[in-house]
Amino acid sequence: MPKPLTSVAEHQATVSGLVGLMPVRATPIAECLGLVLAEDLVAPIPLPPFDNSAMDGYAVRAADVVAVPVVLPVAQDIPAGKTDVAPLEAGTAHRIMTGAPLPAGSDAVVQVEHTDGGTDLVELRFSVPAGTNVRRAADDVALGATVLRAGRVLGPAQLALAGALGFGELPVRRRPRVLVLSTGSELVGPGEPLLPGQIYESNGLMLAAGVREAGGEAELLRFVPDDVEAFHAAIEPHLADVDLVLTSGGVSAGAYEVVKDAFTGRGVEFLKVAMQPGGPQGAGRYQGVAVATLPGNPVSAQVSFEVFVRPALLASMGFAVVERRSARARISTSITSPAGRTQFRRGAYDAESGEVVTPVGGPGSHLLSALAIANCLIEVPEATTELAAGDLVTIRYLD
Numbered sequence: 019m020p021k022p023l024t025s026v027a028e029h030q031a032t033v034s035g036l037v038g039l040m041p042v043r044a045t046p047i048a049e050c051l052g053l054v055l056a057e058d059l060v061a062p063i064p065l066p067p068f069d070n071s072a073m074d075g076y077a078v079r080a081a082d083v084v085a086v087p088v089v090l091p092v093a094q095d096i097p098a099g100k101t102d103v104a105p106l107e108a109g110t111a112h113r114i115m116t117g118a119p120l121p122a123g124s125d126a127v128v129q130v131e132h133t134d135g136g137t138d139l140v141e142l143r144f145s146v147p148a149g150t151n152v153r154r155a156a157d158d159v160a161l162g163a164t165v166l167r168a169g170r171v172l173g174p175a176q177l178a179l180a181g182a183l184g185f186g187e188l189p190v191r192r193r194p195r196v197l198v199l200s201t202g203s204e205l206v207g208p209g210e211p212l213l214p215g216q217i218y219e220s221n222g223l224m225l226a227a228g229v230r231e232a233g234g235e236a237e238l239l240r241f242v243p244d245d246v247e248a249f250h251a252a253i254e255p256h257l258a259d260v261d262l263v264l265t266s267g268g269v270s271a272g273a274y275e276v277v278k279d280a281f282t283g284r285g286v287e288f289l290k291v292a293m294q295p296g297g298p299q300g301a302g303r304y305q306g307v308a309v310a311t312l313p314g315n316p317v318s319a320q321v322s323f324e325v326f327v328r329p330a331l332l333a334s335m336g337f338a339v340v341e342r343r344s345a346r347a348r349i350s351t352s353i354t355s356p357a358g359r360t361q362f363r364r365g366a367y368d369a370e371s372g373e374v375v376t377p378v379g380g381p382g383s384h385l386l387s388a389l390a391i392a393n394c395l396i397e398v399p400e401a402t403t404e405l406a407a408g409d410l411v412t413i414r415y416l417d
């Protein structure tokens with residue numbers, strides 16, 4: 019009796035559970051782009067921190083510029099950054115720049131365009147109600163306000179806010195570290211001649227790039243031969259430093275399945291998932307480290323990464339949303355799909371031509387060129403065996 023197939027959802031949960039949550043670290047703010055805030059951020063100062071001018075102009079008492087034009091002596095110059103600003107005496111003006119602290123005693127700023135721009139004496143040509151061109155302390159952020167909630171993804175604007183509040187570090191979950199291994203004695207590197215039977219390695223590049231794109235750190239070993247001893251020798255020195263060992267190749271039904279041979283009986287379980295491509299999978303813990311083994315065919319490896327590994331990496335960093343954006347689209351041609359398996363076809367989706375998705379490259383899992391022009395995966399449910407042109411399908415955007 020063959021083992022029953024494991025569902026896609028079940029294997030997703032297994033891989034995510036193995037990777038788990040990364041620890042929270044106080045991280046230099048410049049390294050936090052794209053990471054997830056792990057705790058609420060509370061303002062340690064108000065913003066702005068002090069009353070300041072919204073314009074280049076003259077700080078005055080509104081009461082001194084009711085009848086205009088009026089000429090006042092300029093008592094002080096206040097550039098931005100001046101920290102010892104003298105109070106404003108009645109009947110005088112201070113020349114002030116945008117962002118500079120408003121002197122005590124002043125309650126309005128006349129913008130420079132409404133004056134003659136004088137430096138000893140200034141003619142003020144328009145009256146200003148109190149408060150004009152003044153940015154009050156705390157009018158943006160109150161002291162003690164919660165400005166960002168835990169779970170917020172840190173983009174440029176969130177980093178700017180945290181920086182303006184004086185944070186040098188932020189509490190974020192660290193990036194997962196992934197050891198990416200390509201197995202296969204047929205694999206050679208760029209610049210090497212291609213002997214008959216050899217191919218240039220590509221999965222490792224793809225998977226390491228996928229790890230980095232998801233926010234993780236990748237250590238890449240591209241040429242691990244189909245030899246159990248060599249495989250162990252390759253991974254052993256890295257085990258202490260990584261959160262996940264991610265392999266490709268060597269897990270199907272043939273002989274010389276190095277990953278299977280190296281991990282069987284050592285904490286990693288090999289199984290068949292009800293999907294196509296990417297049926298043969300393995301997952302577990304080897305010497306305490308999470309392991310996910312992906313099949314070697316490039317399309318299978320890519321789809322497996324998308325479906326199992328990427329969501330696990332995102333979840334480990336604290337992302338609440340780990341799935342790709344999805345949408346419904348009409349398929350441009352008829353396709354078939356095996357019963358009892360979720361099929362993932364590569365698709366080219368074009369919103370401009372009316373929300374139509376075109377399968378590219380057919381179901382073959384060695385078709386790398388189609389993968390490179392696809393911008394989505396078409397997800398055909400287990401129970402669906404045929405789709406006609408014009409039928410609605412679910413797509414997952416890859417970009």
Ligand code: AMP
Pocket residue numbers: 200201202204205217218219220221222266267268269270272313314315316
């Ligand atoms: P395997 O799962 O090891 O039997 O590999 C299945 C197919 O994928 C074979 O045609 C391999 O040559 C190919 N393959 C495996 N690993 C890689 C890789 N890292 N880069 C490109 N092709 C690969």
Ligand code: MG
Pocket residue numbers: 201202203244267268314
């Ligand atoms: Mg192989």
